[in-house]
Amino acid sequence: xxxxxxxxxxxxxxxxxxxxxxxxxxxxxxxxxxxxxxxxxxxxxxxxxxxxxxxxxxxxxxxxxxxxxxxxxxxxxxxxxxxxxxxxxxxxxxxxxxxxxxxxxxxxxxxxxxxxxxxxxxxxxxxxxxxxxxxxxxxxxxxxxxxxxxxxxxxxxxxxxxxxxxxxxxxxxxxxxxxxxxxxxxxxxxxxxxxxx
Numbered sequence: 001x002x003x004x005x006x007x008x009x010x011x012x013x014x015x016x017x018x019x020x021x022x023x024x025x026x027x028x029x030x031x032x033x034x035x036x037x038x039x040x041x042x043x044x045x046x047x048x049x050x051x052x053x054x055x056x057x058x059x060x061x062x063x064x065x066x067x068x069x070x071x072x073x074x075x076x077x078x079x080x081x082x083x084x085x086x087x088x089x090x091x092x093x094x095x096x097x098x099x100x101x102x103x104x105x106x107x108x109x110x111x112x113x114x115x116x117x118x119x120x121x122x123x124x125x126x127x128x129x130x131x132x133x134x135x136x137x138x139x140x141x142x143x144x145x146x147x148x149x150x151x152x153x154x155x156x157x158x159x160x161x162x163x164x165x166x167x168x169x170x171x172x173x174x175x176x177x178x179x180x181x182x183x184x185x186x187x188x189x190x191x192x193x194x195x196x197x
Contacts, residue, residue, distance in 0.1 A: 069127045070189045079124045081184045083142055086118035086134075094181045099147070102177045108146045113182070116142040122186070140186055148178040 072078050082095045092100050108114055119140050122129045129135060151173040159168045 065127070069129075072126065073186055073189060078186070079126065081122065081124050081186070083119050083123075083140065083184050084121040085116045085142055086120060087116060087179075091120065094142070094184070096181055096183050098181045100144075100179050100181070101152075102179065103152060103174045105175050106177045108177070110146050110149050112146045114144055114146065114179075116144055122184070138187060140184070142184050143182045144179040145182055146177060147180050148176075150176050150178070152176045 080095060084091055084093050088102050088104060088106060117137050119135045119142055120131050122135060122140050155172045157170040
């Protein structure tokens, strides 16, 4: 009972600091600033008011950055693009004409052209576009050709039990698919809503 009284005294003393029209900012999970203000006309207690965020320096900086990137894209001056793609549970950093090796069974046959749709990041020397977690499929396209399907190098698994007359050697080769990245291109201009997704 004594603990409850102490807590109620502390909470009422915290509200006493709000008298006189002082504002207290509370952290918000969704980016909306929430403030507590005592309303002098209502003696029932403090009111919660939600204020929409105003145009901040971050938004203007974002719009300026997007404008610069779009001007480079319009002039075809973006330079050599790179991308981080997700294929078969692994991430690869690729540029045009790169070769990547994917271990394990994978369905495409040699000579097939495929579009890699899971792009996590796209960039060049001047800018980088990061997905949360992926970039929209209509924004960027990465195309690759299956060059070769073969087996990996031989892996040796050796088991031995000491003083047990037990020696086993297992040789294992994993299926391997070699891809060549044909091109990486940005299909449309960047918009602030797509960059924030």
